[in-house]
Amino acid sequence: xxxxxxxxxxxxxxxxxxxxxxxxxxxxxxxxxxxxxxxxxxxxxxxxxxxxxxxxxxxxxxxxxxxxxxxxxxxxxxxxxxxxxxxxxxxxxxxxxxxxxxxxxxxxxxxxxxxxxxxxxxxxxxxxxxxxxxxxxxxxxxxxxxxxxx
Numbered sequence: 001x002x003x004x005x006x007x008x009x010x011x012x013x014x015x016x017x018x019x020x021x022x023x024x025x026x027x028x029x030x031x032x033x034x035x036x037x038x039x040x041x042x043x044x045x046x047x048x049x050x051x052x053x054x055x056x057x058x059x060x061x062x063x064x065x066x067x068x069x070x071x072x073x074x075x076x077x078x079x080x081x082x083x084x085x086x087x088x089x090x091x092x093x094x095x096x097x098x099x100x101x102x103x104x105x106x107x108x109x110x111x112x113x114x115x116x117x118x119x120x121x122x123x124x125x126x127x128x129x130x131x132x133x134x135x136x137x138x139x140x141x142x143x144x145x146x147x148x149x150x
Contacts, residue, residue, distance in 0.1 A: 023128060
């Protein structure tokens, strides 16, 4: 009975993982950001996230509540990041060794928090899953079997 309860709890927590694919913040140029693949790319299957001027390799995840996943990732700034670039704090310098967090709002919307000075702060970045056409275009432009931007 305990094993079954644990299995159901693990499955519920796994549902908090964001869908793999291209995301962008809502706004007037949402479709443009989606088409350029330059906002946020989530690849849980490939153990990577590209967001907020960073390329991150996921090293560990932890489900928290049925809608939230906390992530410990090794991140580095992307080349040619703009002046508004946000650096992700090194996970080794955080209390729980986690530096990103996703909260699933629904199947197409997540909120991403980036750790700042040891704490998840502010309202986070509300990201929407881009259209199926964008997802197919992104999948088609990557070499087969290759991890996402790692």
